Amino acid sequence: MTAQYIVNGLTMGLIYALIAIGYSLVFGILRMINMAHGAVYAFGAHMILMFVTWNLGAIPAVILSIILTGGLLVAYDRSILAILRKKKAPGIAALITTIGFSYILTNGLQIAFGTEIKSFPALLGDKMIQIGNVKFAFSQVYILVVSILLLVGLTLMINKTKIGLAMRAVEQNSRAADLMGINAKAVISVTFFLSGMSAVIAALLLASYYQTVYPTMGAMIGLKGFSASVLGGIGSLYGAAVGGIILGLAESLTVQFLSGAYRDAVAFILLFLILIIRPNGLFGKAKISKV
Amino acid sequence: MDKRDKIVWLVVLVLLVAFPAVGLSRYLQRVSSLIFIYMILALSLNIITGYMGQVSLGHAAFYAIGAYTSSLLSEHFGWNFLLTCLCAVLMTGFIGWLFSIPTMKLSGTYLAIITMGFGEIVKVLIINWESLTHGTYGVQRIARPEFFGVEMKTTNNGMYYLCLVFVVLTVLFCIAIERSKLGRTLRAIKDDPMAASLMGIELSHYKRLAFTISTALAGAAGALYAHLSGYIDANSFNSDVSMMILSIVIFGGMGSIKGMVLGAAILVSFPEVFRFVAEYRFVVYGLILILMMVFRTDGLLGGNSKRPYTFPRFVKVKEGEVKSDGASGGQ
Amino acid sequence: MALLEVSNVSKQFGGLAAVSEVNFHVDQGEIISVIGPNGAGKTTIFNLLTGVYDVTEGKIVFNGEEIQNKKVQYIVNAGIARTFQNIRLFKNMRTIENVMIGFHQNTKYNTFDSTFRTPRFRKYEREAHEKAVEILNSLGFGKYIHSYAGNLPYGEQRKLEIARAMATGAKLLLLDEPAAGMNPQESEELLQFIKELQDKGFTIILIEHDMSVVMNISDRIYVLDHGRMIADGLPEEIANNQMVVEAYLGKSEDDAAD
Numbered sequence: 001m002t003a004q005y006i007v008n009g010l011t012m013g014l015i016y017a018l019i020a021i022g023y024s025l026v027f028g029i030l031r032m033i034n035m036a037h038g039a040v041y042a043f044g045a046h047m048i049l050m051f052v053t054w055n056l057g058a059i060p061a062v063i064l065s066i067i068l069t070g071g072l073l074v075a076y077d078r079s080i081l082a083i084l085r086k087k088k089a090p091g092i093a094a095l096i097t098t099i100g101f102s103y104i105l106t107n108g109l110q111i112a113f114g115t116e117i118k119s120f121p122a123l124l125g126d127k128m129i130q131i132g133n134v135k136f137a138f139s140q141v142y143i144l145v146v147s148i149l150l151l152v153g154l155t156l157m158i159n160k161t162k163i164g165l166a167m168r169a170v171e172q173n174s175r176a177a178d179l180m181g182i183n184a185k186a187v188i189s190v191t192f193f194l195s196g197m198s199a200v201i202a203a204l205l206l207a208s209y210y211q212t213v214y215p216t217m218g219a220m221i222g223l224k225g226f227s228a229s230v231l232g233g234i235g236s237l238y239g240a241a242v243g244g245i246i247l248g249l250a251e252s253l254t255v256q257f258l259s260g261a262y263r264d265a266v267a268f269i270l271l272f273l274i275l276i277i278r279p280n281g282l283f284g285k286a287k288i289s290k291v
Numbered sequence: 292m293d294k295r296d297k298i299v300w301l302v303v304l305v306l307l308v309a310f311p312a313v314g315l316s317r318y319l320q321r322v323s324s325l326i327f328i329y330m331i332l333a334l335s336l337n338i339i340t341g342y343m344g345q346v347s348l349g350h351a352a353f354y355a356i357g358a359y360t361s362s363l364l365s366e367h368f369g370w371n372f373l374l375t376c377l378c379a380v381l382m383t384g385f386i387g388w389l390f391s392i393p394t395m396k397l398s399g400t401y402l403a404i405i406t407m408g409f410g411e412i413v414k415v416l417i418i419n420w421e422s423l424t425h426g427t428y429g430v431q432r433i434a435r436p437e438f439f440g441v442e443m444k445t446t447n448n449g450m451y452y453l454c455l456v457f458v459v460l461t462v463l464f465c466i467a468i469e470r471s472k473l474g475r476t477l478r479a480i481k482d483d484p485m486a487a488s489l490m491g492i493e494l495s496h497y498k499r500l501a502f503t504i505s506t507a508l509a510g511a512a513g514a515l516y517a518h519l520s521g522y523i524d525a526n527s528f529n530s531d532v533s534m535m536i537l538s539i540v541i542f543g544g545m546g547s548i549k550g551m552v553l554g555a556a557i558l559v560s561f562p563e564v565f566r567f568v569a570e571y572r573f574v575v576y577g578l579i580l581i582l583m584m585v586f587r588t589d590g591l592l593g594g595n596s597k598r599p600y601t602f603p604r605f606v607k608v609k610e611g612e613v614k615s616d617g618a619s620g621g622q
Numbered sequence: 623m624a625l626l627e628v629s630n631v632s633k634q635f636g637g638l639a640a641v642s643e644v645n646f647h648v649d650q651g652e653i654i655s656v657i658g659p660n661g662a663g664k665t666t667i668f669n670l671l672t673g674v675y676d677v678t679e680g681k682i683v684f685n686g687e688e689i690q691n692k693k694v695q696y697i698v699n700a701g702i703a704r705t706f707q708n709i710r711l712f713k714n715m716r717t718i719e720n721v722m723i724g725f726h727q728n729t730k731y732n733t734f735d736s737t738f739r740t741p742r743f744r745k746y747e748r749e750a751h752e753k754a755v756e757i758l759n760s761l762g763f764g765k766y767i768h769s770y771a772g773n774l775p776y777g778e779q780r781k782l783e784i785a786r787a788m789a790t791g792a793k794l795l796l797l798d799e800p801a802a803g804m805n806p807q808e809s810e811e812l813l814q815f816i817k818e819l820q821d822k823g824f825t826i827i828l829i830e831h832d833m834s835v836v837m838n839i840s841d842r843i844y845v846l847d848h849g850r851m852i853a854d855g856l857p858e859e860i861a862n863n864q865m866v867v868e869a870y871l872g873k874s875e876d877d878a879a880d
Contacts, residue, residue, distance in 0.1 A: 084585065092344070092399060097581045099534065102577070104577035106573065107572075223407065223411065261419040265415040265416075268408035272405060272409075
């Protein structure tokens with residue numbers, strides 16, 4: 001029985017990790033939490049659904065959704081956040097605009113698609129597999145493989161490629177990076193795009209697994225993904241992955257040993273504890289405040 | 292508060308007292324009472340967000356605690372509203388104080404997030420602690436407040452005036468805070484916590500105090516709401532409510548008491564007035580947050596006053612000693 | 623007896639020594655300057671004196687009492703207040719309010735008093751307002767009383783920071799580069815201003831790069847380099863000290879004089 005819960009927990013954990021990475025990427029560069037990330041996830045899911053119902057085929061639908069969602073985030077950054085950065089507005093201002101953006105997205109989806117729960121095609125197949133006592137859906141295998149590939153890919157990209165180097169440079173000191181000829185604007189846009197992409201892929205995986213989408217689907221998972229990223233140390237990519245997996249397992253074990261009712265509280269209790277005990281998370285870096 | 296402010300407040304108050312004379316429908320009464328309740332909530336969040344500069348995204352949780360405390364006490368013991376409301380204020384303030392102890396080292400984004408998490412935890416608790424809260428059934432048929440045998444209803448304008456009295460008290464209380472050491476200290480902490488601390492201000496003490504006072508006020512609003520609507524459940528206090536309160540504070544102008552009152556009046560009434568936008572109202576709230584942050588951080592009425600500083604009446608500053616050059620001097 | 627006695631104080635960040643075995647003392651009524659190249663550890667010393675940082679080793683005795691590693695509030699109360707290298711006024715508060723924040727610890731009423739406007743509230747508020755006006759007037763700030771601190775001219779902002787520090791009831795003022803960014807005329811004014819403070823009975827430690835200010839005003843000078851005190855003495859002695867000239871003055875006389 002426990003093995004079953006661990007498999008389920010791991011699956012959810014990887015999804016949380018994908019969401020967490022979306023937060024961490026943006027936080028790493030802008031020191032800002034994109035509170036609209038959950039809504040962006042829901043937006044991505046609805047885009048896939050829309051393109052699939054237009055009979056574009058699964059793969060083009062996903063690619064188009066990634067472009068559209070990533071593009072939306074880039075546009076938001078270029079139009080709103082860029083102004084705030086220029087004005088040197090306090091960090092809390094950017095945070096508040098992302099809350100506003102989140103409400104616009106969610107409400108927009110409700111108006112365009114209706115508030116009800118819609119069924120989502122099983123794009124990743126709906127077969128079940130059984131190994132010993134442990135039963136799992138074929139789509140869970142996808143979740144496992146795709147999210148690990150994506151996590152590894154993103155980490156490699158940031159650590160080994162030129163654009164990754166530019167991202168790290170901007171993260172350290174955006175002005176200096178600018179002087180070194182790195183186009184900070186472009187780097188920020190790429191980051192937002194990647195953040196949107198990871199949200200859409202998470203949406204694809206989870207929506208195919210549950211086979212449902214609805215406009216507020218991102219609220220809870222957004223908060224949980226955020227908790228996971230803080231747990232691992234926000235800004236750190238493997239921290240996000242570890243945080244996601246810990247959260248997924250913790251939830252799953254809570255369901256098994258305690259009660260399903262408290263499943264949603266686990267993330268927040270972990271968040272509470274980590275922020276109080278170790279605000280920089282498991283893998284985050286501490287900083288010294290200067291006078 | 293200078294003379295002009297006093298006149299404006301008095302005129303508004305007279306109008307509000309006289310308003311039911313035109314014969315308000317039950318619906319209008321309900322909307323006005325709701326506006327009053329949101330005024331209290333906005334004034335309450337204003338202490339944390341407007342004065343101290345910290346964002347809470349979970350204010351609905353404290354609103355909920357107040358509502359549940361008052362309605363459950365009234366249900367089980369049949370106590371008078373004043374007593375259950377007082378208990379709600381104390382209970383909510385106490386929980387706000389408890390909440391602020393572990394979180395007082397956090398600020399900015401982290402504090403915002405943890406308040407949001409707290410909001411969700413409270414919601415989960417309300418739904419699952421059935422023996423106390425009746426779970427998803429909610430608390431039903433909550434008694435109307437009664438004073439000297441007169442039931443406060445919407446039909447006799449009772450709820451309207453009760454809420455109005457609470458608003459007036461809250462406004463007076465907030466003015467008192469603004470014009471005292473506490474108000475100055477919180478604004479100093481907002482401007483520069485490090486410098487404030489080196490002036491001898493104990494940051495954690497003031498953060499706790501601000502949280503306690505703010506949440507206690509939200510508790511009063513909760514008690515009013517419970518007895519106004521007669522029914523509450525976890526959904527009455529979801530994250531949309533927190534969002535609404537924050538929108539009012541930002542829209543009205545952080546730190547401005549007048550702004551909270553005006554902001555609540557506009558934002559609560561507009562979906563009712565413009566029925567056709569009711570469906571889009573969260574788009575509108577979202578736009579308000581974004582546009583205000585980009586173009587007008589001070590909201591409708593926030594920001595630094597252009598008028599001279601008003602000395603308290605009991606302070607005698609010799610004529611000629613202080614030249615009034617308005618607030619702009621030195622530019 | 624010295625008002626402030628710093629003995630063998632060291633501060634390490636991680637393994638890095640910011641300040642090593644520093645000794646100095648300040649007598650009542652003196653103006654002491656601490657000079658040294660950037661990164662020598664001057665501001666770190668202020669942070670140690672005001673309790674922002676804990677010392678790794680050593681003793682700080684102020685007014686006969688050990689204050690190392692005490693809380694910031696405790697030290698303010700004991701009578702040490704400071705200004706900052708980058709002005710840290712409460713920009714969105716008025717000049718008079720900035721000064722009243724300085725009275726914070728001596729304004730002894732609580733929220734109950736202010737809500738019900740008790741006699742205690744009136745007494746302390748009256749006192750705070752009157753004293754603030756008095757301090758501002760005595761420093762020639764009268765016309766700026768209503769202004770928001772962020773709107774004041776640069777030089778006035780520096781002075782207001784000092785006024786705010788005075789309001790805490792401090793005996794010892796720590797001024798961190800008060801002349802930074804001032805033109806010669808402004809720094810000349812500041813010089814007078816600081817001398818007046820001395821006449822009012824304040825004891826002052828100054829961190830300053832502007833040598834015209836330092837040489838004109840200091841009773842004694844300490845020179846810090848790489849976290850160590852390398853010299854101390856009267857202004858003339860320091861100006862002629864070969865070690866100091868090498869470590870600091872000689873290397874970049876132009877920089878030091880601007």
